[in-house]
Amino acid sequence: MPPRFVAAGVSDKNEEGKRAARDRLVQQREREKARERRRRTLIVSAAVVGVLVLAAVIGVIAANSGGKGEKASGSGPVVAPSGATGKDSLAIQVGADDAPSTLTIWEDFRCPVCAQFENAFRDTIHQLESSGQLKVEYHLATIIDGNLGGSGSLDAANAAACAQNVGKFSAYHDVLYRNQPPETDDAFGKSSKLISLAGKVEGLDTPAFRSCVEDGTHNTWVQKSNTAFQNGGFRGTPTALLNGESIFPKKGNEPITVANLKKWVTEANKGKQPAKVTPSPTGS
Known part of the structure; x- marks a missing residue:
């Protein structure tokens, strides 16, 4: 009996360790996904800003074309x-x-x-x-x-x-x-x-x-x-x-x-x- 009890206890601890490892792996993956989402958001935001800046520059050029444009x-x-x-x-x-x-x-x-x-x-x-x-x-x-x-x-x-x-x-x-x-x-x-x-x-x-x-x-x-x-x-x-x-x-x-x-x-x-x-x- 005592040995079987000890074995069961060791088995339970192993299962807990595995669950904890799986939880850590899931959490790590979620953190990586969150970082990837933030990175994509920054890229898209930078692209949008670039387009807006380009549009503003084009608008300035058009506005300042002067007499011929008029x-x-x-x-x-x-x-x-x-x-x-x-x-x-x-x-x-x-x-x-x-x-x-x-x-x-x-x-x-x-x-x-x-x-x-x-x-x-x-x-x-x-x-x-x-x-x-x-x-x-x-x-x-x-x-x-x-x-x-x-x-x-x-x-x-x-x-x-x-x-x-x-x-x-x-x-x-x-x-x-x-x-x-x-x-x-x-x-x-x-x-x-x-x-x-x-x-x-x-x-x-x-x-x-x-x-x-x-x-x-x-x-x-x-x-x-x-x-x-x-x-x-x-x-x-x-x-x-x-x-x-x-x-x-x-x-x-x-x-x-x-x-x-x-x-x-x-x-x-x-x-x-x-x-x-x-x-x-x-x-x-």
């Missing part, structure tokens, strides 16, 4: 350039009013594909204008400013509208595309650059033109035109429509080429009289 906001009265036509006076027409066909072009002066289009088809378009077969309605957009930042699209469009006020839109439009900077270079965002290029168009660089460019006289008009572009369901710039039908980069299954453009205009004008011949736009 121009681009589209605030102020809408001042259309002289002779603007179309819905809400958002188009600038080149060519005779009674030309039998209309080419509608949406462009951005910073858009490199627009420059490629202009450089490829400029002479043909001017020939069709001057022979009375076609008039062109230009609409201006600022999508590159929105994609890459800066204000060159807006400022160049405003300057082109300033040129329109004295009947030199077409010549200045061509000069801008011939001298377009790389897409990522916001050179057109500098008034000095736009005024310097005006020197390539005879009689354009005047105090009135300079004031119009520097003051952003037509900025809100340009922004309204850009809004019309965004709401128009167009895929991008350039967009070219012949009598409302898309012809860029192709018309139906035919790609746009100089020969095809002439053919399409001839087909559209079949049975119609051309307008009176107008002088061909020029610019040095």
Whole structure:
């Protein structure tokens, strides 16, 4: 009997020791879980703080962007350039009013594909204008400013509208595309650059033109035109429509080429009289 009693007592103590060890292990695991939860909380909190700080910095940068940002906001009265036509006076027409066909072009002066289009088809378009077969309605957009930042699209469009006020839109439009900077270079965002290029168009660089460019006289008009572009369901710039039908980069299954453009205009004008011949736009 006594030995069995002693053995039972030893067994009970062993069981108690095991339970105590298990309890300590459970407590240690709970402490480790608590530490892990605190660590994760600190990481998440730090990330949230980082995001908030970044947002604050971005907000400060945006708030301190200054004059150009205010121009681009589209605030102020809408001042259309002289002779603007179309819905809400958002188009600038080149060519005779009674030309039998209309080419509608949406462009951005910073858009490199627009420059490629202009450089490829400029002479043909001017020939069709001057022979009375076609008039062109230009609409201006600022999508590159929105994609890459800066204000060159807006400022160049405003300057082109300033040129329109004295009947030199077409010549200045061509000069801008011939001298377009790389897409990522916001050179057109500098008034000095736009005024310097005006020197390539005879009689354009005047105090009135300079004031119009520097003051952003037509900025809100340009922004309204850009809004019309965004709401128009167009895929991008350039967009070219012949009598409302898309012809860029192709018309139906035919790609746009100089020969095809002439053919399409001839087909559209079949049975119609051309307008009176107008002088061909020029610019040095």
